[in-house]
Amino acid sequence: MRKIWFATGNPGKLKEVQEKFSKYGIVVEQLIAPYPEIQADTLAEVVESGLSWLWGEHGKPVIIDDSGLFIDSQKGFPGVYSAYVHKTLGCQGIIQLMKGASDMKANFQCCAGYMNEDGDVTLAVGRVDGTIILEMRGDGGFGYDPIFVPAGHDRTFAEMSLEEKNKLSHRARAFEMLAEKLELNRNDAP
Amino acid sequence: MRKIWFATGNPGKLKEVQEKFSKYGIVVEQLIAPYPEIQADTLAEVVESGLSWLWGEHGKPVIIDDSGLFIDSQKGFPGVYSAYVHKTLGCQGIIQLMKGASDMKANFQCCAGYMNEDGDVTLAVGRVDGTIILEMRGDGGFGYDPIFVPAGHDRTFAEMSLEEKNKLSHRARAFEMLAEKLELNRNDAP
Numbered sequence: 001m002r003k004i005w006f007a008t009g010n011p012g013k014l015k016e017v018q019e020k021f022s023k024y025g026i027v028v029e030q031l032i033a034p035y036p037e038i039q040a041d042t043l044a045e046v047v048e049s050g051l052s053w054l055w056g057e058h059g060k061p062v063i064i065d066d067s068g069l070f071i072d073s074q075k076g077f078p079g080v081y082s083a084y085v086h087k088t089l090g091c092q093g094i095i096q097l098m099k100g101a102s103d104m105k106a107n108f109q110c111c112a113g114y115m116n117e118d119g120d121v122t123l124a125v126g127r128v129d130g131t132i133i134l135e136m137r138g139d140g141g142f143g144y145d146p147i148f149v150p151a152g153h154d155r156t157f158a159e160m161s162l163e164e165k166n167k168l169s170h171r172a173r174a175f176e177m178l179a180e181k182l183e184l185n186r187n188d189a190p
Numbered sequence: 191m192r193k194i195w196f197a198t199g200n201p202g203k204l205k206e207v208q209e210k211f212s213k214y215g216i217v218v219e220q221l222i223a224p225y226p227e228i229q230a231d232t233l234a235e236v237v238e239s240g241l242s243w244l245w246g247e248h249g250k251p252v253i254i255d256d257s258g259l260f261i262d263s264q265k266g267f268p269g270v271y272s273a274y275v276h277k278t279l280g281c282q283g284i285i286q287l288m289k290g291a292s293d294m295k296a297n298f299q300c301c302a303g304y305m306n307e308d309g310d311v312t313l314a315v316g317r318v319d320g321t322i323i324l325e326m327r328g329d330g331g332f333g334y335d336p337i338f339v340p341a342g343h344d345r346t347f348a349e350m351s352l353e354e355k356n357k358l359s360h361r362a363r364a365f366e367m368l369a370e371k372l373e374l375n376r377n378d379a380p
Contacts, residue, residue, distance in 0.1 A: 036228045036229075036239065037228065037229040038226045038227065038228055038229065039226075039227040039228065039229055039236075039271070039274070046229075049226065074278055074283065075277070075278040075279075076278060077275070077278035077279055077283075079274075080274075081229070081271050081274060084229070084269075084270075084271060085271075087265070088264055088265040088266060088267035088269070089264060089265075089267055089287070093264065093287060096286065096287055096289070096290040097279070097283060097286055097287055099286070100286040
């Protein structure tokens with residue numbers, strides 16, 4: 001069995017990722033290691049920098065992820081800073097901002113990254129497209145879930161069950177792709 | 191003559207700081223060294239982290255600074271991420287956001303920091319209070335200057351001459367205080 005570490009403080013995320021990777025014969029252990037997130041334009045830059053830092057500190061093969069909401073008419077805002085913007089403006093701030101917009105398209109993205117023992121990086125980006133609505137709906141989920149309706153659906157992420165959301169979500173897709181890439185890399189290895 | 195380095199790519203800022211420090215017999219040279227800015231709640235954290243990084247890379251006594259606009263009714267947003275928010279939402283986005291607000295109070299802050307040869311940090315924070323207005327006024331300045339009226343004035347920063355703004359500004363105050371602190375430290379030294 002291969003073993004890798006997932007640097008997260010979130011037990012729910014850990015469990016989701018453990019289940020996904022176990023299908024590929026990979027055991028995922030939690031690494032409690034807060035790492036600095038840099039200011040950057042893309043999730044990939046934040047993840048790569050975090051991986052380098054963790055590798056320097058711990059020297060273990062590790063995975064991390066970063067997510068954001070990207071609104072088309074706002075040049076991708078709040079993007080990489082989605083957590084900070086949610087803490088300050090909240091969903092109501094985004095609604096106020098979007099009252100002035102005609103294009104409501106947005107997408108959630110998650111970048112999941114892995115650095116192996118040699119310092120090689122593998123990245124995978126999961127994305128779910130949808131629209132912003134001008135009222136909060138639903139009690140589930142967190143963050144911007146109450147104002148985001150994924151394309152092809154008429155309910156917000158916050159109106160879906162956790163299982164339903166996890167099937168659609170950007171994070172699920174990112175980790176699924178990452179697990180597939182790691183499996184492929186392993187088969188490529190001599 | 192003491193000599194220290196200022197990590198900036200901005201010739202205008204360099205000149206302003208050189209003039210200020212020359213009064214204290216300190217020569218300021220430019221250091222072209224982009225450093226990572228971390229995601230954090232305060233300017234001080236960003237500056238301290240940048241100084242540590244530069245010290246590790248260059249080992250020279252160096253000053254850096256970071257600024258932001260903090261809006262009371264928006265829990266300090268855009269704060270540490272003011273540059274990114276200006277690039278995406280711009281002044282018009284802030285105006286749209288503030289249409290829903292009754293309290294227009296805001297302040298500009300600049301944190302200037304210095305790390306000496308021994309790795310000791312000196313920080314100074316300059317602040318100018320004022321209000322946000324719901325229209326852009328003036329052609330001067332940059333960033334949020336057209337929507338910020340400093341307290342005790344009736345014109346925006348963008349309606350003032352550079353000399354006038356530099357006398358009031360958060361950055362001028364931060365570097366003035368930093369220069370004074372460095373001078374005091376020097377006199378304290380055995």
